[in-house]
Amino acid sequence: MITTMEEKPHVPAAPRKRKIPGWAVGVLGVAGAIVLLSTTSYMTGFPQLTSSGTTQTAVRLALPILLAGLGGLWAERAGVVNIGLEGMMIMGTWGAAWAGYQWGPWAAVVAAVVFGALGGLLHAIATVTFGVNHIVSGVAINLLGAGLTKYLSTLIFLPLSNNPRQSPPVTPFDTYSAAGFADWLGELEAGQRVFISDVAGILRGLVTGVSPLTMLAILLLPLSYYLLWRTRFGLRLRSVGENPHAADSLGVKVYFHKYVAVIVSGGLAGLGGAALVLNPGQLSYLEGQTGGRGYIGLAAMIFGNWRPGGLLGGAALFGYADGLQLRSGGETVLGLVYGVVILLGVIVVWQLVRRKWFSAAAAIVVAVLLYLLYVSLDEIPSEFVSYAPHMVTLAVLAVASQRLRMPAADGLVYRRG
Amino acid sequence: MSSSTSARTDDPPAVVLTGITKRFPGVVANSDVHLTVRRGEVHALCGENGAGKSTLMKILYGMQPPDEGTIEVNGEQVRFRTPSDAIKAGIGMVHQHFMLADNLTVQENVVLGAEALHGIGQKARKRIIELSGKTGLNVDPGVLVEQLGVADRQRVEILKVLYRGAKVIILDEPTAVLVPQEVNELFDTVRGMQEQGYTFLFISHKLDEVRAIADSVTVIRRGTTVGSADPKTVSSRQLAEMMVGSELPSPETRESTVTDKVVLDVRGLKLMTPDGSRPILDDVDLVVRSGEVVGIAGVEGNGQTELVETVMGMRKAGSGTITLLDADLTKLGTLARREAGIGYVPEDRHRHGLLLTQPLWYNRILGYQTRKPTSKGIWLDTDGAKKDTERIVADFDVRTPGIDVPAAALSGGNQQKLVVGRELSGDPKLLIASHPTRGVDVGAQALIWDEIKRARAAGLAVLLISADLDELIGLSDTIKVMLRGRLVADADPNTVTPEDLGSAMTGAGATSASVQETGTAHGTAVVEEGAN
Numbered sequence: 001m002i003t004t005m006e007e008k009p010h011v012p013a014a015p016r017k018r019k020i021p022g023w024a025v026g027v028l029g030v031a032g033a034i035v036l037l038s039t040t041s042y043m044t045g046f047p048q049l050t051s052s053g054t055t056q057t058a059v060r061l062a063l064p065i066l067l068a069g070l071g072g073l074w075a076e077r078a079g080v081v082n083i084g085l086e087g088m089m090i091m092g093t094w095g096a097a098w099a100g101y102q103w104g105p106w107a108a109v110v111a112a113v114v115f116g117a118l119g120g121l122l123h124a125i126a127t128v129t130f131g132v133n134h135i136v137s138g139v140a141i142n143l144l145g146a147g148l149t150k151y152l153s154t155l156i157f158l159p160l161s162n163n164p165r166q167s168p169p170v171t172p173f174d175t176y177s178a179a180g181f182a183d184w185l186g187e188l189e190a191g192q193r194v195f196i197s198d199v200a201g202i203l204r205g206l207v208t209g210v211s212p213l214t215m216l217a218i219l220l221l222p223l224s225y226y227l228l229w230r231t232r233f234g235l236r237l238r239s240v241g242e243n244p245h246a247a248d249s250l251g252v253k254v255y256f257h258k259y260v261a262v263i264v265s266g267g268l269a270g271l272g273g274a275a276l277v278l279n280p281g282q283l284s285y286l287e288g289q290t291g292g293r294g295y296i297g298l299a300a301m302i303f304g305n306w307r308p309g310g311l312l313g314g315a316a317l318f319g320y321a322d323g324l325q326l327r328s329g330g331e332t333v334l335g336l337v338y339g340v341v342i343l344l345g346v347i348v349v350w351q352l353v354r355r356k357w358f359s360a361a362a363a364i365v366v367a368v369l370l371y372l373l374y375v376s377l378d379e380i381p382s383e384f385v386s387y388a389p390h391m392v393t394l395a396v397l398a399v400a401s402q403r404l405r406m407p408a409a410d411g412l413v414y415r416r417g
Numbered sequence: 418m419s420s421s422t423s424a425r426t427d428d429p430p431a432v433v434l435t436g437i438t439k440r441f442p443g444v445v446a447n448s449d450v451h452l453t454v455r456r457g458e459v460h461a462l463c464g465e466n467g468a469g470k471s472t473l474m475k476i477l478y479g480m481q482p483p484d485e486g487t488i489e490v491n492g493e494q495v496r497f498r499t500p501s502d503a504i505k506a507g508i509g510m511v512h513q514h515f516m517l518a519d520n521l522t523v524q525e526n527v528v529l530g531a532e533a534l535h536g537i538g539q540k541a542r543k544r545i546i547e548l549s550g551k552t553g554l555n556v557d558p559g560v561l562v563e564q565l566g567v568a569d570r571q572r573v574e575i576l577k578v579l580y581r582g583a584k585v586i587i588l589d590e591p592t593a594v595l596v597p598q599e600v601n602e603l604f605d606t607v608r609g610m611q612e613q614g615y616t617f618l619f620i621s622h623k624l625d626e627v628r629a630i631a632d633s634v635t636v637i638r639r640g641t642t643v644g645s646a647d648p649k650t651v652s653s654r655q656l657a658e659m660m661v662g663s664e665l666p667s668p669e670t671r672e673s674t675v676t677d678k679v680v681l682d683v684r685g686l687k688l689m690t691p692d693g694s695r696p697i698l699d700d701v702d703l704v705v706r707s708g709e710v711v712g713i714a715g716v717e718g719n720g721q722t723e724l725v726e727t728v729m730g731m732r733k734a735g736s737g738t739i740t741l742l743d744a745d746l747t748k749l750g751t752l753a754r755r756e757a758g759i760g761y762v763p764e765d766r767h768r769h770g771l772l773l774t775q776p777l778w779y780n781r782i783l784g785y786q787t788r789k790p791t792s793k794g795i796w797l798d799t800d801g802a803k804k805d806t807e808r809i810v811a812d813f814d815v816r817t818p819g820i821d822v823p824a825a826a827l828s829g830g831n832q833q834k835l836v837v838g839r840e841l842s843g844d845p846k847l848l849i850a851s852h853p854t855r856g857v858d859v860g861a862q863a864l865i866w867d868e869i870k871r872a873r874a875a876g877l878a879v880l881l882i883s884a885d886l887d888e889l890i891g892l893s894d895t896i897k898v899m900l901r902g903r904l905v906a907d908a909d910p911n912t913v914t915p916e917d918l919g920s921a922m923t924g925a926g927a928t929s930a931s932v933q934e935t936g937t938a939h940g941t942a943v944v945e946e947g948a949n
Contacts, residue, residue, distance in 0.1 A: 232532035235521075239529050242518035249516045250530030250577075251501045408520055 026309050038198035040339035048328040049335055050198035052189060054320075055205020057327050060279050062319020063217050064089070064290075067272030068297025069304070069311045070224055071116075071265040076306060077228060078261030079241035080127055081411040083138030086294025087145025088119035088266040092273025094149040097285030098156065100170035100277060108170060109213060109274050116270015117263050119145060124262035128255055131413040142294075153285065167285035170277055173211040182208050213275055220268070225308045237261055241407035244414040254414055269294060296389070305404050321389035330379035333388045337380075341371045429492030431456040431585050431616040432477065432508070437486035439472055446472040447640045450486070454585070459607060459617040461631035461648065463624065465660055465858035469640035470620050474587055477618075478510045479503035490585070509583030511574040513590040517562045524558035527577050534580070548579045551613070553606045567717075568599040572606070586610075587618045592626055596716050597886070597919035604630050622660070622859065624653035636660055660859060674708035675894050679742075680878035681705040681728070681847050686737035688720075688727055688902075697723045699902040701737070703880075705847065710869070710879040712893030712910070714886065716922050720902035721882045722764060725851050728880070729761055730754045742846060755784050760840035762833075764851035764882065770836045773825035777817060778806040780824050781839055788843055809838035814864055830861030837865050841872055848872065851882045866892065886915040900924050 034050075041049040048054055068085045075082035082088075095115030100108030119141055126137040154164040161168045185207070188200035228234035239247040240257045248254050276282065276289055296318055303317075304310025325333050344367035351360035380388075430453050437450040447469045454460040464470045475481045477488065479497030488495050490506045497503045500510075517526050528534075528541045535541040545558045554572035556565065562573060571591060578586050588607075592600045607617055607630060621627050627634055628648040635645050636659040643659055681704065688698035697720050705711045715721050726732045728739055730751040739746045746754050755761065761784075763769035771780050781802045782791045790801035806820045813834045817827055824832055833853070840848060850869065854862040869892060873879055883889045889896060890910045898906040898921045906921050 230537075232537055235525055235529055235532065235537055239518050239521060239525070242520050243516070246516035246518055246526075247529065249500060249512065251499065251504075252530050405520065408518065 022309060026313075029313060034199060034202065035195075036339055036343060037202075038195045039342060040335060041198060042194050043342075044335040044338050046328075046332050046335040047192065047197075047201075048332045049324070049339070050201045052186070052201045052204035052208060054323050054327050055202045056209055056323075058316070058320040058323030059206065059214065060275075060281075060319075061322045061326070062315045063214060063275040064272040064293045065297045065300055065318050066221070066312065066315035067217055067275060068269050068294045069301040069315055070220060070297075070308070071120075071268035071272070072298045072301040073224065073265075073306065073308060073311060074228075074237075074261045074268065075120075075123075075265035076301070076410050077241045077407055078237050078258045079244060079407055079409040079412065079414070080123070080258055080262050080265075081134040081138065082120075082123060082262065082265050082269075083135055083295070083298065084119065084123050084141030084145075085138075085265070085269045085272075085298055086290060086292065087138075087142035088116040088123075088269035089273040089276075089290045089294040089297075090142075090145035090149050091119045092116040092270025093277050093285050093289050094152060094167075094273075095270060096274035096277040097167035097170055098152075100274075101160075101168040101284075104171050105173045105213075105278055108278060109216075109271065112270040112274030112277070113267040114270070116273060117267035119270070120263040120266020121259075123266065124259045127413070128258045128262070131415065133413070134411050149285075150287065153287070157285070161284075165287035167277075169284050172278060172280055172283055173213055175209040175211045175280075177209055178207040209280075211278070213278055217271070217275065220271075221308050221312055228308075233257075238407070240414075241409055244409055244412075248416065254416070258414075269297070272297065302404065302406075306406055318389045321391075325385045325388040330382055330385045333380045333385055334374060334377060336388070337370050337374050341367050341374065344370070428456050430454060430489075431491060432618070433489040434473070434477065435487045435489070437473065437476060437483045437488075439476060439481065439483050445640055447476070447483070450637070450640070450642050452635055452642060454616060454618055455633075456491075456616055457611060457614055458632040459611055459619055459630055461619045461621060461627040461634045462637060463620075463622060463627055463634060463656060463660055464637035465622065465860065468637050468660070468858070470637055471589070472640075473637070474510065474589060474618075474620060477503070478508060478587065504581045504583065507582060507584040508587065509578030509581060509585070510587040511571065511578060511589060511591060513593060515570050515574055517570055517573060519563035520561060522559050522561055523554075523556060523565070523573055523576075526562055526573060527558070527580050531581050534582075545576065545580065548576055551579065551606075551610055552576050553602065553609075567594045568602065571595070571603065575606075584614070585616045585618065587620070589620045590622075591619070592621065592623060594717075594884075596922055597916055598923060600626065624656045627656070628653060657859065673894060674874050674876075676707045676709075676876070678707040679704055680707050681880065682738075682740040683728065684738045684740075686724070686727060686739070687735040688723055688732060689735050697902050698727060698734070701902075701904055703897070703904065705878040705880050707846075707876045707878050708873055709894045710873055710881055710892050712881045712883065712889040712896040713899050713904075714883075714889055714896055714908070714918050714922055715899035717884065719899050719922075721899055722851070723902075724899070725761075725764075725849055725880070725882060728754075728849060729759065752784075752787065756787060758844070758846035760843075760845035760848040762836055762840050762848070762850040762853050764855070766829075766832055766836050771824045771832060774823050776823055777810070777815075777820040777827075777835060778803040780835065781806040781809065784839070785843060805842065809835060809842070813838035813868065828858075830857035833857045834861055834864060837868060841868060841877075845877065847878045847880065849880045849882075852884060853881070854883075854885065854888060862888075886918050890915065890918070898922055 037050050041047055068089055071085050071088070072082055092112040092115050096108040096112035099111030123137055123141055126132040127134050153167065157167045158164045182204050185200045185204035189197050189204055191197055228238060236247065236252045237257045237260070239252060240254050244254045272293065273290065276293070277285055282289070297315070300314030300318055301311045303314035304312070321336070324336060344363045348360050348363045348367065351363060432452070432454040434450055434452040437447050438445070439447040450469070450473055452462070462470055462473070472481070476483045479500045479502045482498070488497065490508065495506055497506070524542055524545055525537070527545055528537050535544050542558050549555070552572045552575045554569060554576055556569060562570060565573065571594070575586065591603060595603060611617065619627065619631060628651070631648045633645060634648050634651070634656065636643050636656065638660060646656060646659070683701060683703040686698050686701040687696060689696055701724060703711070713721050713724070723732060727734050730746070730749060734747070741757050741759065744757050746757060749757070767773060772783065778799070782797060785791045786797065790798060790805045792798050803820060809815065810817060810820060815827070815831050815834045815838065817831060824835070827835070837853060848869070853865050853869070857865070869879060881889065881892055890913060893910045896908040896910050896913065896918070897904045898908060898918065900922065908918055908921065
């Protein structure tokens with residue numbers, strides 16, 4: 001509509017110069033995170049913050065979130081809000097367990113993708129063909145996913161495992177480690193030298209006990225980026241999420257692309273479910289196993305501004321916080337609070353430079369409160385510890401005032417003509 | 418040019434439509450339409466809204482099949498099933514409402530759907546830069562479309578069409594969103610491309626523009642072509658009479674009815690952007706008197722919308738006062754302001770004026786839910802609402818099968834007549850009319866103008882916002898120019914020309930004598946505004 005144009009029509013648009021390319025932002029972000037963590041670990045005396053064990057757990061826990069987030073990315077870039085990721089993920093966990101205990105881990109992966117994709121197909125039929133509100137359909141799929149798997153596991157798993165809530169154990173993947181390299185890193189890590197040991201610990205966690213599923217998931221990220229941003233198919237898919245009427249007027253098959261996107265989205269969420277089932281700590285289907293990770297994946301994607309790079313950052317953040325609390329408990333999470341204080345300090349300086357007095361003041365207040373919390377407590381009460389990932393995300397989302405830009409036609413029902 | 422002139426006569430015409438008929442359930446949108454567009458010309462298609470121009474263009478562009486009739490392109494009969502067929506035959510369309518994805522780059526928008534031509538990478542980029550020159554677009558293909566202004570977006574649309582190899586380009590109401598200076602630039606582009614052999618089909622109801630750019634004109638009325646004209650000899654008035662088939666209205670108000678009774682008094686009104694970084698309204702002072710129409714001219718996005726919404730209480734002013742007669746409205750909500758006597762014709766009737774899925778009488782209640790005749794105490798008075806809707810339908814000539822049909826079933830002009838009728842009900846003291854005749858046909862436009870004039874004569878104060886400068890000049894007693902949230906200049910509607918106003922609106926001539934000082938250099942300027 002003409003009436004919503006905010007721009008002044010006659011201002012010639014100068015080509016925008018991005019000062020820093022996207023990959024450099026990523027590198028800087030990783031470097032910044034490592035510096036922050038190693039400083040925190042040095043100041044608080046918690047080497048667990050950057051230990052290889054923590055990193056390894058973090059990777060395992062980040063995986064389902066990453067995959068769910070990727071699923072969300074696909075769907076939302078095509079303009080379909082997929083709050084049903086959670087349900088599709090649950091279907092994926094059941095599928096993985098059902099195929100996994102019979103035919104091994106690769107079958108588990110395939111079945112999880114198929115089950116998740118079926119959930120995606122259902123969502124696509126509801127939202128694209130019948131124009132159901134995306135949230136309503138998504139919530140329905142979440143309920144359906146939980147209910148259906150409960151029924152199916154009572155039917156199929158109960159006679160085998162004598163437990164309607166759990167499947168028989170699944171064969172895990174063999175894991176791989178970069179043997180020589182990891183040992184060398186282990187020596188460095190054990191040396192407890194500032195920064196070097198921290199980096200070594202994190203790297204060692206990344207190259208130890210890697211399963212094929214981890215590699216697959218990590219590969220899916222650049223692959224998704226390539227498909228969505230560097231191919232004709234991806235351009236069409238994104239155009240459908242931005243302005244389906246324009247896409248349609250140019251001969252793009254809007255419904256087709258939405259269907260593909262949502263089915264892929266479901267498949268990825270299902271794969272996330274497989275990552276949960278095949279996690280060395282569990283190795284079976286458990287009712288309630290997903291624990292809202294579909295939603296968290298969606299949050300990670302929003303945190304990443306509907307971009308794969310940011311999504312990876314969001315998933316890593318969740319996974320790390322989750323891994324830390326699982327691995328080391330309340331004391332170390334308190335160390336993380338100290339890290340947040342340091343981060344806030346940096347933000348305060350940055351906001352002062354930009355002359356944003358209000359943001360700076362707010363950051364100071366929060367930093368002081370958190371610091372008081374840190375010095376007055378010995379460890380975070382265990383009731384709170386399991387919420388560490390959520391807390392961390394809240395804190396980061398609250399202070400990182402980023403310009404979020406969702407696809408313009410996201411969540412809107414498209415009708416031809 | 419001489420060679421192309423001779424070519425025009427020898428070659429088969431670029432497009433010939435013969436006997437096109439298209440029926441929709443209950444309506445005949447086109448009946449027996451004949452149209453011949455010669456190669457290399459700018460052919461204008463004029464007609465009221467709802468006359469069938471859009472349907473005809475949809476048929477030519479392959480979006481709808483005709484029920485009867487044939488289409489010939491370059492002498493060969495063709496059948497279009499989809500727009501892609503039309504594109505293959507060299508026909509491209511620039512839609513009135515831009516078909517662009519804001520968050521994609523210029524390049525992505527251009528290559529979308531035509532990736533097979535040059536891929537989506539460097540080759541495509543090169544081709545786009547090559548073609549950009551022809552359209553006068555001077556931006557990097559990697560820029561996001563959301564960063565472009567309206568005129569540049571239009572050029573991107575033309576670029577899209579060129580990229581697909583179109584030789585015949587349909588421009589659907591291309592000037593509706595442009596200020597006069599941009600219109601001139603567009604026309605320069607069109608002429609430049611015409612010399613390179615492109616053919617244009619120019620759809621418009623702005624007749625001055627049609628006469629300025631077209632080589633020939635076809636007029637369409639009630640779904641059928643009623644004749645052709647030579648734009649060099651025909652006057653705008655004659656053309657318009659062909660369009661409506663009768664005598665024409667004009668927005669001009671002859672005698673002044675301005676009194677010195679102040680109705681709306683706005684002082685020091687300020688409004689900041691949500692992030693507080695920059696003012697949208699900057700110290701606006703405005704007085705509207707009884708019997709006076711105050712027009713606000715300005716390029717869209719300079720604060721007119723926000724001014725209106727702040728006066729209506731839809732946005733909260735940072736500072737300043739708003740007084741209606743003797744009542745201080747500053748702290749009141751929108752409903753209270755309406756009850757105090759403000760009628761409001763919103764700029765987008767679909768977003769703010771009507772509930773499209775609800776029946777007409779239901780729409781009559783909106784904004785009047787606390788007042789007679791649509792409410793009694795705490796209850797809605799549906800009988801009263803229905804009766805009063807019947808009155809509006811009769812008095813304002815709303816063409817509808819009944820008051821129980823949903824608002825969406827009415828054409829734009831009839832919807833707008835309903836809105837204007839509603840807002841003039843209940844004896845308002847002030848009418849705020851935002852683009853009251855945008856997107857409506859000439860008949861509805863005339864009626865709305867007449868009603869505003871009548872209410873003005875009866876002492877109504879009117880605040881008029883319009884992008885149609887002829888309307889603004891014709892209706893207003895005072896014109897104020899708004900630029901970047903400030904009222905920067907006054908213009909006298911008796912003397913100012915649309916061009917002067919246009920340059921004041923872009924800031925180029927805000928200080929020029931013709932706008933601020935009244936009645937000196939341009940004493941004879943108002944000539945044919947009335948014809949439009």
